[in-house]
Amino acid sequence: MINTVDAKHNLHSGIFHPVLRQWQSPNVEITVNNLMYPIFISDEQDAKEAIASMPGVFRYGINHVRKLLQPLVSKGLQSILLFGVSKHLKKDHIGSNADSVQNPIIQTVPLIRQWFPNLLIACDVCLCPYTIHGHCGILNEDGSINNKASIERISEVALAYAKVGAQIVAPSDMMDGRIGAIKKKLIETGLVNKVAVLSYAVKFASGFYGPFRDASQSAPKFGDRKCYQLPPGSNGLAARAAARDVSEGADMLMVKPGLPYLDVVRQTKDAHPEYPMFVYQVSGEYAMLYHGAQNGAINLKNVLNEVLLSMRRAGADCIITYFTPLILDMLQPKSKC
Ligand code: PBG
Secondary structure (H helix, E strand, C coil): CCCCCCHHHCCHHHCCCHHHHHHCCCCCCCCHHHEEEEEEEECCCCCEEECCCCCCCEEECHHHHHHHHHHHHHCCCCEEEEEEECCCCCCECCCHHHCCCCCHHHHHHHHHHHHCCCCEEEEEECCCCCECCCCCCCECCCCCECHHHHHHHHHHHHHHHHHCCCCEEEECCCCCCHHHHHHHHHHHCCCCCCCEEEEEEEEECCHHHHHHHHHCCCCCCCCCCCCCCECCCCHHHHHHHHHHHHHCCCCEEEEECCHHHHHHHHHHHHHCCCCCEEEEECHHHHHHHHHHHHCCCCCHHHHHHHHHHHHHHHCCCEEEECCHHHHHHHHCCCCCC
16 A cells, blocks of 8 residues: 555655646746747728637737737737638639739738747638639639649749748648748748748647637638648648657747647657647637636636646647637736636
8 A cells, every 4th residue: 555645655745835836837927938929911091800710819900900019019929820701802713812913911021020020920821712613722613722832832832922021931731842842932032031930830630720710711612631730540641740749840839729638749759859830729718718718617717727737738838729818818927816
């Protein structure tokens, strides 16, 4: 029988004080460095439009962006991830408006660079908000993905965002070969040392993206994304996808969604410890916590803190989360959360 109070088996003596507890969790603190804030930028310049499936999250027109960011930057916000939303722009088969002069990302990035010179700007790169079929690449006649055309177009769009001042381009389309294609364009144009590539390397075909597709109005019109996003049970493909993107020149890796895939976060971080590891707490994870708290099942701040710590414990260096404004408040010295 183990004597629970003998010196070696007693764990309580190491955690009775907050500082002791911090020492027992040395690498899992949450700071402003560990957060990236995703923002939906609409082509409707004066819009501040609530998103029904993501209470508390809005689509912002360019005229609201400065007001939105100012208080967050003063609380320490360091990086943002921008998604374009096309309400009025025409959609077509190749996503022409992903990088046209009317595109909200193309218009907004230079202004944000001017307003907040120290804020690091990442841009999601995908065709789905701009294609008529809502798929992330260019399709053949039979509805299958045309890989060559897709990665050519995706890399064109990434380059356009880089040219207007994005410091990170983050392709979320999951087409084979897109990291290499983007890097090639960045090298050819001499932008390679000014723009980092954050690969959504390990992106699963997930039901947790539901609210996002409402937010960015990018749901596929037919079929699904199972042919280009990873099957949820597959850690083998997850490992191969990360290794491939590393070999094509990715600067940072991401696993997405977060909470249901923390084993994959750990696996990816262990396989590529020299690459910053990102975890995306996606729209469905946001909605789940929001509604759970709203209905009195959980305490939002407690559970959010626990989830963020679990992501850090699994190996995440940076967490992309819609809760960033709340977390910044939680991190302010006065509120002892
Ligand atoms: C689009 C894209 C999606 C998300 C980020 N980029 C949706 C999808 O792949 O279906 C999901 C983000 C979220 O759910 O918060 N390529």
